[in-house]
Amino acid sequence: MVALIDVILPVFLVLGFGYAAARLGLFGDAAIDGVQRFAQNFAVPVLLMQSMARLDLSLDFDLAMLAAFYAGAFAGYFAGWAAARFAFGRGSEDAVAIGFVCMFSNTLLLGLPITERAYGEAALAGNFAIIAMHSPLLYTFGITVMEFTRARGQRLSVGSVALRALMGVLRTPLVIGIMAGLALNLALSAGLVLPQGAWDAVGIMARAAIPAALFGLGGVLHRYRPAGDAGMIAVCVAASLLLHPAITWGVAGALEVGTDGLRSAVVTAAMPSGVNAYLFAAMYGVAMRVAASSVLIGTAATIVTAAFWLSVLP
Numbered sequence: 001m002v003a004l005i006d007v008i009l010p011v012f013l014v015l016g017f018g019y020a021a022a023r024l025g026l027f028g029d030a031a032i033d034g035v036q037r038f039a040q041n042f043a044v045p046v047l048l049m050q051s052m053a054r055l056d057l058s059l060d061f062d063l064a065m066l067a068a069f070y071a072g073a074f075a076g077y078f079a080g081w082a083a084a085r086f087a088f089g090r091g092s093e094d095a096v097a098i099g100f101v102c103m104f105s106n107t108l109l110l111g112l113p114i115t116e117r118a119y120g121e122a123a124l125a126g127n128f129a130i131i132a133m134h135s136p137l138l139y140t141f142g143i144t145v146m147e148f149t150r151a152r153g154q155r156l157s158v159g160s161v162a163l164r165a166l167m168g169v170l171r172t173p174l175v176i177g178i179m180a181g182l183a184l185n186l187a188l189s190a191g192l193v194l195p196q197g198a199w200d201a202v203g204i205m206a207r208a209a210i211p212a213a214l215f216g217l218g219g220v221l222h223r224y225r226p227a228g229d230a231g232m233i234a235v236c237v238a239a240s241l242l243l244h245p246a247i248t249w250g251v252a253g254a255l256e257v258g259t260d261g262l263r264s265a266v267v268t269a270a271m272p273s274g275v276n277a278y279l280f281a282a283m284y285g286v287a288m289r290v291a292a293s294s295v296l297i298g299t300a301a302t303i304v305t306a307a308f309w310l311s312v313l314p
Helices: 002-023 029-053 063-087 092-103 107-119 121-151 158-171 173-189 196-223 230-254 259-269 275-284 288-312
Strands: none
Touching: 002 029, 002 107, 002 196, 002 288, 029 121, 029 173, 029 196, 029 275, 063 092, 063 121, 063 230, 063 259, 092 121, 092 230, 092 275, 092 288, 107 121, 107 259, 107 288, 121 158, 121 173, 121 259, 121 275, 158 173, 196 275, 196 288, 230 259, 230 288, 259 288, 275 288
């Protein structure tokens, strides 16, 4: 429990700093939006590029483990979408964004350090395999569904909507960062050598990503307080912290995933919605209050739920 608090407390302190700055009028809405744009369009993509550039692509990806994790993720999406659309009467675009919140786990900021603290650095191979696919796969899915949802009633052909969705994916800064990192990884493997100054510049930007995103999210939370959305937020938190890891565990057992893979998949699945879930909602201007509050409340609840999942894992 102390280790979990040590991991999660800094996240809350930075969020709280942004919230306090906005609440006290020290940081206006325009400034908060600027910080969010910096994080979403520049710093976080550079962080993802750095991670992909240094990822060992020769790792033996456990397909059964990946299937278990993403089965839980997509189950979370459809549960959140259905609850938003039918139980809470939200609009179709809101429902897509809320489903995205339910399936997008905080794999990097919380999943990695909690797994490392619980099982050691040697247990992280499965986490890295999940992270390598996480943003490209889920953003491609989310953007595609959103574009088809928005095109409904516009009498557009399937091909034109699919092309618009593809262009939306390819224009997304986070996906651009991942693809650039993959290209750089392959170039480095082929013998390209970058000067240390280039890596240092990348490192400076990458280190700014998480604090900027969290500080900006804290300011956003002051703007989008959870008035009237408590039930929807509870669904998002439950889908992230309970449904996703439970289904991952069940599928992993059915597929006979090994102990290391089971630990990586379940712990990562048990993480709350990440900042990128809010960034997706903000990109389309829908369900931002639900997304922001789900990140905050889910992160707080993780202190209890992650302790539970760690206690029952082998």
